[in-house]
Amino acid sequence: MKILFAASEAVPYAASGGLADVTGSLPKAISVKGHECAVVIPLYKAISPELRADMEFVTNITVDVSWRKQYCGVYKAERDGITYYFIDNEYYFNRDGMYGFYDDCERFVFFDRAVLEMIRHIDFKPDIISCNDWQTALIPVYFQVYYKYQQGYDNIKTAFTIHNIEYQGKYGKEVLSELMGIPSYNAGLLEYDGYINMLKGALETSDKLITVSPSYAWEILDPWYAHGLDRILVTKQYKLKGILNGIDTKLYDPENDPCIAWRFSADDLSGKAKCKAQLLSELGMEDNGEPLIGIVTRFVRHKGIDLMRCVFEEIVRSGVKFAVLGSGEKIYEDFFLEMARRFPDRVSVNIGFIPELSHKIYAGADMFLMPSQSEPCGLAQMISMRYGTAPIVRETGGLRDSVRDNGGDNGNGFTFKTYNAFDMLDAIWRAKRDYYDKPCWEQLVKRAMKCDFSWSASADTYIETFKEMIE
16 A cells, blocks of 8 residues: 655654654554555744755645645655655745644645645655644545546545544635635535534545544544534544554663663663652652652643642642643643742652653653543553553543553553542552552553553554555
8 A cells, every 4th residue: 555644744854742753653653564655744944954955856836725826846855764745835834833823724725735736746646645633634625626536546545533623723714715715515515613614624525534542533422522523523433433543662662762861671670760769869859769740741721730730739748749841821830830839849840841851751750640631642641651650540532542540450550530630639549559569569560561552553453444445
């Protein structure tokens, strides 16, 4: 098979979140199993000169953005067996940042149309175009409306992956003719609740809909999780499938991680205690045998920060330390900074994202707190288990699919069900109880570290799904 992954970001070229990790890792995992993969993203200003040096110019074409004709340059680069294509237009993409501009709709309308036009001019004819999130949601729409029956596009199938259904690409109806150039008789593909919804267009026209965990596939049929799209999703269940994301096991490897002070493995855990001592020393806290809880997250409501605020002081006063790294809404940043000011010997807070420090927290903490209100997949709980740090999570989305409660003999973490601060507190108390039972805790740590969250298993499921689409 030949698979073209279309996305708004991909590691190592441009990244702002988990989407870039997926589009940077999944194609490689599929390609090593004998399939040809390519990735296409915008040529952002943020892409470093070192990475640009490896790019070669392919061609330039003209792309229709409704009644406009826009220049489009196509570049490509080879990396780790994957061909990366880059869509160039300086007006749209030569900016500081990737998202959050007044004309984001127009920018990604151009990108989506350019991806389909590009196929005529490159030596890669995909069997599957795999689209990701609202920024590429118009690719299956344009394919159905304009390209499906054109020469060179026959037998192509489109898949669309929902990484977070909250972000849908909602705009006023005027964009239909002013920017998208969609005929009025096809307006029903995109109209929803009185506006244009780009994600809804992908739900209507894609051959397959994929979510990033099995649980999220059925959760988004519920209004609580669907952000208004449950009415359309319940009619599309026949093409909806959940596939759990993986993590880059080379990047997150406690036996070879250059970011951590000591290497360790499931067979030799001595280095983990040394990593904890080094981390506490670096953060200005004493290593007195108390459990250390790590938090590496965005400070936004759906990450469960409200639950932490309710009982944070109670947890700290009970003899638990915290290592916190993240950024986001100011109200949450201020809360954590206030906790660090009041409990300097128990709470360390770093605002921002520092990759090296995140690795040290994953390796040095005893537990990892992730009480999300919703979590399509979540990678942090998988990374923490890779480093033998027991996750404490709410049973939702990918957290439910990857973490088993330690109440039995096969647990790899601690879970709670309801979105309630005291249920979370109970899970933390159980984790603290087991932490002081050293033989029990060592077995838990080893079980967590032996879990396979590599992309290989996920890649097999993707390959099976894509083959079904073609057949």
